[in-house]
Amino acid sequence: MSDLPYDREHRAAEYVLGVLPVGEARLVEREMLHDPQLAQAVSRWEQRLAPLASTIQPVTPPAEVWARIESDLGFEHADVTAASAEAAPMATEEAAPADIEEPPAVIVEPPRPKPVEGLPPWIAQRPERPAGHSPVVTIPPRGLWHNTGFWRGTAMGGLALAAVLAFFAIVRAPAPAGFHGAIVALERPGSMWMAETMPDGRIKLTAMTAIDRPPNRDLELWALPKGAAKPIPMGVIPASGVMMVAGHDMPMDGLQLLVSLEPMGGSPTGAPTGPVMYGGTLHPANPV
Amino acid sequence: MEAVELSSLLSACARGDRRAFKSIYDSQSPQMYGIALRITRDPALAADALHDAFLQAWQNAGRFDGARGRAEAWLISLVRYRALDAVRSRKREVVTDTPPEQVDDAPDALTAVSQEADARALQRCLETLEPERRRVIASAFIDGYSHAELAKRLNMPLGTVKSWIRRGLESLKKCLET
Numbered sequence: 043m044s045d046l047p048y049d050r051e052h053r054a055a056e057y058v059l060g061v062l063p064v065g066e067a068r069l070v071e072r073e074m075l076h077d078p079q080l081a082q083a084v085s086r087w088e089q090r091l092a093p094l095a096s097t098i099q100p101v102t103p104p105a106e107v108w109a110r111i112e113s114d115l116g117f118e119h120a121d122v123t124a125a126s127a128e129a130a131p132m133a134t135e136e137a138a139p140a141d142i143e144e145p146p147a148v149i150v151e152p153p154r155p156k157p158v159e160g161l162p163p164w165i166a167q168r169p170e171r172p173a174g175h176s177p178v179v180t181i182p183p184r185g186l187w188h189n190t191g192f193w194r195g196t197a198m199g200g201l202a203l204a205a206v207l208a209f210f211a212i213v214r215a216p217a218p219a220g221f222h223g224a225i226v227a228l229e230r231p232g233s234m235w236m237a238e239t240m241p242d243g244r245i246k247l248t249a250m251t252a253i254d255r256p257p258n259r260d261l262e263l264w265a266l267p268k269g270a271a272k273p274i275p276m277g278v279i280p281a282s283g284v285m286m287v288a289g290h291d292m293p294m295d296g297l298q299l300l301v302s303l304e305p306m307g308g309s310p311t312g313a314p315t316g317p318v319m320y321g322g323t324l325h326p327a328n329p330v
Numbered sequence: 331m332e333a334v335e336l337s338s339l340l341s342a343c344a345r346g347d348r349r350a351f352k353s354i355y356d357s358q359s360p361q362m363y364g365i366a367l368r369i370t371r372d373p374a375l376a377a378d379a380l381h382d383a384f385l386q387a388w389q390n391a392g393r394f395d396g397a398r399g400r401a402e403a404w405l406i407s408l409v410r411y412r413a414l415d416a417v418r419s420r421k422r423e424v425v426t427d428t429p430p431e432q433v434d435d436a437p438d439a440l441t442a443v444s445q446e447a448d449a450r451a452l453q454r455c456l457e458t459l460e461p462e463r464r465r466v467i468a469s470a471f472i473d474g475y476s477h478a479e480l481a482k483r484l485n486m487p488l489g490t491v492k493s494w495i496r497r498g499l500e501s502l503k504k505c506l507e508t
Contacts, residue, residue, distance in 0.1 A: 055499040059470045060369075060410065061477045061492075064418040085398055090506055092403030093449035094471045095410070098368050100360035107363075107377050108355060111384050117348055 054083035058091055116269065221294040225301065225322035234320055235283070235301075238327075239294050245276075247299075249283025262304045263287065264314060268296035278308045297324040331357040336401040337394070344392035351388055358402065359384070362409040369413035369474035379412035386412075400448070414474050455505035463498040470495065 056062050057070040074081040111117075222238040225247075236248045247263065263285065264273035276287045279301065302309070303316035336358075342350035359380060366376035366383075386408050394404055456464050466484070469475055477495070481488040 051503070052496055052499065055503070056495065058407070059467065059495065059499070060414045060474050061470050061480070061495060063476055063478065064415075067414075067418070088407040089399035089403045089448070090452065090502070091471055092400070092406045093446070093452045094468060095361070095365050095406045096449065098361070098364045098472060101364040101367055102360050103363035103380055104373070104377060107359070107381050108352075110381050111355070111388075114381075114385060115388055 050077075050080050050083055054080060055087045058084055058087040220327050221297070221324040222327050223299065223322040223324040225299055225320050235322070237299050237322060237324060239289065239324065240286075243289035243291070245287050245289055245299075247279065247283075247285040247287070249279075253279075253283060258306050259316075260304050260306055260308055261301050261319070262308045262314070264300045264302065265290075265292060266298040266300060267292045268298075273300060273314060275309065275312060278304070294324050295326060298322070299324065331402075336405075337396040340387075340391045340394050340396075340401050343388060344394075351384075351391075354387070354405075355384060358405050362405060365406060366409050366413040368472060369410065370416050372416075375416040376413065379409055379416055382412045383409035403448075410474070417474060418476070451506055452502075455502050458505055459498050459501055463494050466491065466494055467498045467502070 053070055053073075057067060062070065070080070070084075074084060220239045220241070222236065225235040225237055234249065234251060234253060236250055238246050238248075240246055245265075253261065260278045262278050263276040265276050265287075266273045274290070274292070276299075277285070279285055299322050300314070300318050301320040302314040302318045304314070305316075309315045336354065339347075339350040339354050343354070362383060363376060363380050366379040367373065370376045370379060383405065387405060394401060456468070459467070466480060469483075470480060475483065477488060477492050480486075480495075481491045484491065
């Protein structure tokens with residue numbers, strides 16, 4: 043931790059400047075989830091310092107980056123050139139005249155979640171990355187377990203994924219063929235659960251440490267295969283911390299496993315109703 | 331691209347307009363890629379950072395509030411955080427034999443800053459800082475150095491670097507608020 047006294051403004055500025063080590067940066071991100079003033083301070087510093095970036099020479103990115111973006115978002119090449127019926131007037135004027143001939147675009151995204159006041163926009167969802175990239179934390183500090191104001195603020199109806207998602211890829215354990223992933227939160231270094239695929243197609247979850255949970259709540263597991271829009275309910279995680287679930291022939295590479303906080307017995311709706319507390323991604327296990 | 335236009339395009343993205351998204355990519359990605367390259371010094375990592383930032387931009391376009399600030403700054407932040415994450419996990423080597431004079435581009439930085447009001451204000455306020463403090467802050471932002479890396483590069487105690495940055499940011503904030 044920094045030796046200098048905590049000050050929200052300083053933390054925000056240092057975070058935006060990029061001088062904090064990884065652990066502290068992750069802590070700031072976590073704090074932003076329940077401290078809207080910190081989130082707003084971060085936004086203000088982003089606006090203040092951004093002009094510095096214009097001193098950097100622009101460089102045309104490789105063509106494959108756009109192709110990957112299109113592919114990952116499920117865009118087809120043809121659709122990118124289609125005019126949108128709802129395009130802002132300014133955007134249309136900017137467009138090449140030839141494109142106007144295209145039929146109206148299909149609006150492909152599901153309705154957006156309402157913006158949550160005070161949260162920095164990027165914190166909703168981090169894209170999945172292949173092995174080796176940084177975690178995003180979603181677990182609240184212990185003191186907030188019993189704070190109903192906190193839960194009211196963070197629990198979202200319907201698809202809770204939109205509010206807080208955690209992605210990780212910390213997968214270098216030597217193991218035979220199959221897929222595995224660590225499901226983690228920041229509060230403790232290391233994993234909360236290890237997930238691994240079994241030869242019979244099932245997924246095994248093993249708790250690596252004692253899992254904190256508030257009274258009258260259960261932790262429920264969800265699977266989100268790559269490209270899927272809705273998480274698939276996998277059941278409540280038993281107190282023993284060990285769980286075997288059917289694989290349902292889901293594609294395992296890049297499959298995200300998420301853990302949300304639900305009422306006792308799990309979500310009554312078939313979709314997460316509480317905040318997503320932990321997450322991880324399955325990757326092929328590499329023999330070292 | 332005008333700030334207002336970029337903001338409109340983001341709103342269009344929030345409604346699923348892929349063409350608006352491509353427009354944003356076409357106009358903003360070179361600057362964003364350049365920023366990522368500068369921080370990561372690695373085209374593959376920079377490409378990943380750019381890709382990730384745009385996925386976030388698409389998925390969170392509806393959350394961007396034009397009243398809070400400029401869309402360009404928002405997009406720049408997205409790619410910077412991704413690039414910083416990439417280098418922090420990789421623990422890049424810090425070159426310590428580079429003489430301090432080469433640590434920064436501060437003189438170039440100041441003259442190159444664009445003419446918009448925000449940029450002018452920042453430039454003016456940066457100039458109120460002592461040169462070494464200005465360099466440290468500019469270098470931190472542009473090159474993505476952490477406290478520890480700056481201390482190593484400048485051969486200064488960690489506490490001094492942290493203190494310089496805090497003081498420098500405080501001064502900047504006060505100056506920008508006047």
